[in-house]
Amino acid sequence: MPHYISLMRWTSQGLAGLPAWRERVEDGERTITEAGGTLVGVYVTLGRYDVVEIFEAPDDETAVEILMKLQRYGAEQTETLRAFTREEAEKIVRRL
Numbered sequence: 001m002p003h004y005i006s007l008m009r010w011t012s013q014g015l016a017g018l019p020a021w022r023e024r025v026e027d028g029e030r031t032i033t034e035a036g037g038t039l040v041g042v043y044v045t046l047g048r049y050d051v052v053e054i055f056e057a058p059d060d061e062t063a064v065e066i067l068m069k070l071q072r073y074g075a076e077q078t079e080t081l082r083a084f085t086r087e088e089a090e091k092i093v094r095r096l
Contacts, residue, residue: 001037001038001056001057001058002056002057002058002059002060002063002082002083003040003054003055003056003082003083003084003085004054004055004056004057004063004080004081004082004083005052005053005054005080005081005083006051006052006053006054006055006067006070006078006079006080006081007048007049007051007052007078007079007080007081008049008050008051008052008053008076008077008078009048009049009050009076009077009078010050010051010075010076011074011075011076011077013073013074013075014074014075014076017075024073024075025042028042028053028070031066031069031070032055032057032066035057035062035065035066035069036057036058036062037055037056037057037058037062037063037066038055038056039053039054039055040054040055040056041053041054042054050076051076054083060082063080063082067080
């Protein structure tokens, strides 16, 4: 299943809602699961981004659906990357 890495920055609304962050993460996990995906991990980070979230989704369309649902509250801005596993990348390289 494809992997997606979301780099997130909290908005001022997201910062104000930090006391409920655990519930937001659990709600996000439900959103991903209901769409047919899996939450791999959530990491609070130092530097340019506040949170890194890694999830799996069946396809790009489902990943976009998940991201739109996660962003509906305006608590964060995201930049999402489609990640290829080592095995997937090796298959691509073999075709060169």
